[in-house]
Amino acid sequence: MSIEVRHAWKRFGTFTALAGVNLSVPSGRLTALLGPSGSGKTTLLRIIAGLESPDATSDPDSGKVLFHGEDVSNVPAGRRGVGFVFQHYALFRHLTVFENIAFGLSVRPRRDRPTTRQIADRVNELLDLIQLSGLGGRYPDQLSGGQRQRVALARALAVQPRVLLLDEPFGALDARVRKDLRRWLRTLHERLHVTTVFVTHDQEEALELADEVVVMNQARVEQVGPPQEVYDRPASPFVIEFLGNVNRLERGRTAAKSVLYVRPHDIDIRREFAGEHAVPARVLHVFSAGNYGRVSLSRGDTGDTIEAEVPRQQLRELNLRDGDRVNLVFRHVRLFPAEGFREEDLPSEPSASRDAGSGI
Amino acid sequence: MSGTASTLVHVAQPHRRRTLADPPWLKRTLLVVAIGFVALFLVIPLGAVFVEALRGGFRLYWAALTEPDALAAVRLTLLAAAIAVPCNVVFGLAAAWTIAKFDFRGKSVLTTLIDLPFAVSPVIAGLVYVLMFGAQGWMGEWLADRDLRIIFATPGIVLATVFVTFPLVARELIPLMQAQGRDEELAALTLGAGGWKTFWRVTLPNAKWGLFYGVVLCNARAMGEFGAVSVVSGHIRGETNTIPLHVEILYNEYQTQAAFAVASLLTLLALLTMLLKSLIEWRHRRALLAAAHAETRTFAS
Numbered sequence: 001m002s003i004e005v006r007h008a009w010k011r012f013g014t015f016t017a018l019a020g021v022n023l024s025v026p027s028g029r030l031t032a033l034l035g036p037s038g039s040g041k042t043t044l045l046r047i048i049a050g051l052e053s054p055d056a057t058s059d060p061d062s063g064k065v066l067f068h069g070e071d072v073s074n075v076p077a078g079r080r081g082v083g084f085v086f087q088h089y090a091l092f093r094h095l096t097v098f099e100n101i102a103f104g105l106s107v108r109p110r111r112d113r114p115t116t117r118q119i120a121d122r123v124n125e126l127l128d129l130i131q132l133s134g135l136g137g138r139y140p141d142q143l144s145g146g147q148r149q150r151v152a153l154a155r156a157l158a159v160q161p162r163v164l165l166l167d168e169p170f171g172a173l174d175a176r177v178r179k180d181l182r183r184w185l186r187t188l189h190e191r192l193h194v195t196t197v198f199v200t201h202d203q204e205e206a207l208e209l210a211d212e213v214v215v216m217n218q219a220r221v222e223q224v225g226p227p228q229e230v231y232d233r234p235a236s237p238f239v240i241e242f243l244g245n246v247n248r249l250e251r252g253r254t255a256a257k258s259v260l261y262v263r264p265h266d267i268d269i270r271r272e273f274a275g276e277h278a279v280p281a282r283v284l285h286v287f288s289a290g291n292y293g294r295v296s297l298s299r300g301d302t303g304d305t306i307e308a309e310v311p312r313q314q315l316r317e318l319n320l321r322d323g324d325r326v327n328l329v330f331r332h333v334r335l336f337p338a339e340g341f342r343e344e345d346l347p348s349e350p351s352a353s354r355d356a357g358s359g360i
Numbered sequence: 361m362s363g364t365a366s367t368l369v370h371v372a373q374p375h376r377r378r379t380l381a382d383p384p385w386l387k388r389t390l391l392v393v394a395i396g397f398v399a400l401f402l403v404i405p406l407g408a409v410f411v412e413a414l415r416g417g418f419r420l421y422w423a424a425l426t427e428p429d430a431l432a433a434v435r436l437t438l439l440a441a442a443i444a445v446p447c448n449v450v451f452g453l454a455a456a457w458t459i460a461k462f463d464f465r466g467k468s469v470l471t472t473l474i475d476l477p478f479a480v481s482p483v484i485a486g487l488v489y490v491l492m493f494g495a496q497g498w499m500g501e502w503l504a505d506r507d508l509r510i511i512f513a514t515p516g517i518v519l520a521t522v523f524v525t526f527p528l529v530a531r532e533l534i535p536l537m538q539a540q541g542r543d544e545e546l547a548a549l550t551l552g553a554g555g556w557k558t559f560w561r562v563t564l565p566n567a568k569w570g571l572f573y574g575v576v577l578c579n580a581r582a583m584g585e586f587g588a589v590s591v592v593s594g595h596i597r598g599e600t601n602t603i604p605l606h607v608e609i610l611y612n613e614y615q616t617q618a619a620f621a622v623a624s625l626l627t628l629l630a631l632l633t634m635l636l637k638s639l640i641e642w643r644h645r646r647a648l649l650a651a652a653h654a655e656t657r658t659f660a661s
Binding site for chain 1: 551553561562565
């Protein structure tokens with residue numbers, strides 16, 4: 001079941017949550033809506049679910065939501081066939097886990113309602129799926145956060161939704177539970193293959209879990225693509241800055257100003273002379289906890305601070321001390337026109353990926 | 361002067377830790393003051409009601425309660441409460457639901473207006489109804505033409521009672537429903553439940569303790585109200601007297617023992633209300649504790 005949203009606008013007072021957003025989610029895939037808070041990702045998810053209605057504009061096609069090509073814009077949330085998992089789970093606190101999962105089936109009109117026996121079978125099947133068999137009689141407040149999250153998911157799945165929508169599914173959990181649950185959700189998705197969209201502000205979560213990432217910023221979609229592509233070929237300075245640590249360096253020597261980005265792990269530190277494109281720098285500090293050592297450096301000519309990540313082994317061989325002078329080789333950089341400059345101001349290959357050290 | 365200051369500092373230093381646990385004499389004094397106050401103003405007068413009521417023996421006490429005018433007063437009070445409480449339940453639920461679960465223009469105005477009956481003196485509340493429905497009132501002629509009596513009759517008493525108890529249920533429910541948010545209702549909606557089913561199966565069960573508490577308070581006030589009811593009642597014995605009004609009449613006629621006997625009914629009602637209130641709070645606190653407990657376990661896991 002593919003999902004399409006056409007040109008959706010949404011304003012809350014003076015705040016614009018969505019500014020003409022187009023979205024297309026492929027069928028059977030796991031898609032992440034990734035962005036900082038206030039970027040409109042949750043609003044978009046709620047519009048897909050039918051919990052929020054897009055603003056009307058002069059364009060009649062604006063704000064349309066299509067499931068598999070079928071226009072569902074005027075179908076109420078309860079009949080869209082969506083399973084929605086809320087950020088804080090929104091479990092019915094006065095009902096047991098069993099009753100929570102059964103809710104969607106038991107509120108159906110009498111003629112569509114499965115028998116009590118069928119409902120019980122379905123609920124038990126789901127309890128198995130979320131690995132909580134035996135806890136059906138508990139109340140939500142007797143469960144841990146991770147367990148509640150899984151109950152919320154089972155409750156949404158009970159009605160066999162055409163699409164599954166999750167709002168910050170791991171937001172309220174601590175780091176370890178979050179990692180386990182992430183892996184579990186991925187396996188579950190591979191079993192069920194329900195078209196799934198989840199909202200997150202955590203880039204690591206989006207890159208690890210999703211088949212496709214939609215990066216949003218300030219009410220617009222910045223980039224859409226598979227995680228690897230979005231990470232390796234970011235379409236804008238926002239995307240590169242949002243997806244992990246990056247060094248932002250002004251490249252002022254050419255006529256047209258541009259900004260150069262280099263990821264900490266794309267920097268090679270050399271003690272010896274490393275060609276004329278290498279950048280001289282001074283070591284400020286070395287942090288060597290974890291698999292990678294982090295070195296903070298001061299660039300020789302401009303004084304900019306640069307962060308580099310070096311494998312432990314290499315760090316040991318380099319034997320860096322604070323104040324040492326070194327040469328930096330950038331293995332992979334991204335170049336964007338500086339703010340206020342349009343792409344065509346760049347001499348050649350605007351905003352394309354460049355190879356090591358070209359013209360720094 | 362400086363000498364005093366330095367002594368103070370000197371003395372204060374070793375005592376600093378003990379200030380966290382107040383000195384025993386202070387604790388004792390506060391306790392005596394508090395208990396004395398409660399005894400003087402609450403326990404002794406409350407006890408006096410029963411002592412006075414039973415002074416002439418149980419037979420006289422029973423006679424005062426079963427006398428026709430007293431029974432009529434009890435019936436009217438029950439009737440007024442039986443109408444006012446359901447009215448306020450319906451209104452309170454509707455108001456709390458709209459205020460807590462929807463955003464609309466004039467929400468804060470509505471919230472403030474709900475509190476109005478608390479701000480207005482009950483006497484004025486009664487007078488307003490006299491001005492509207494009384495013989496010389498705005499609608500007096502229209503009502504008289506149709507032979508309808510509101511003032512100095514049961515409808516007026518019910519109206520006045522509804523007015524003074526108006527905010528009680530809504531005020532209990534609004535903060536509760538606001539704290540609970542609307543996510544559960546939205547979840548029910550996405551699961552295919554309609555508005556009505558969502559209300560009966562999600563909203564109402566979640567609000568039931570707040571609602572019950574509101575009903576208990578509302579009932580106590582409805583049965584005990586004096587001022588507003590007094591203005592619209594006309595004090596017709598056996599017809600428009602509620603329990604509080606009946607007590608006043610008996611007292612003014614120097615039938616002290618009978619007055620206290622009837623008053624003891626209201627006192628029992630108050631005690632029952634307090635009992636229910638603590639019971640609800642106890643249940644509520646247990647639920648809260650369970651929730652807090654689960655929360656800590658969430659973080660621990």
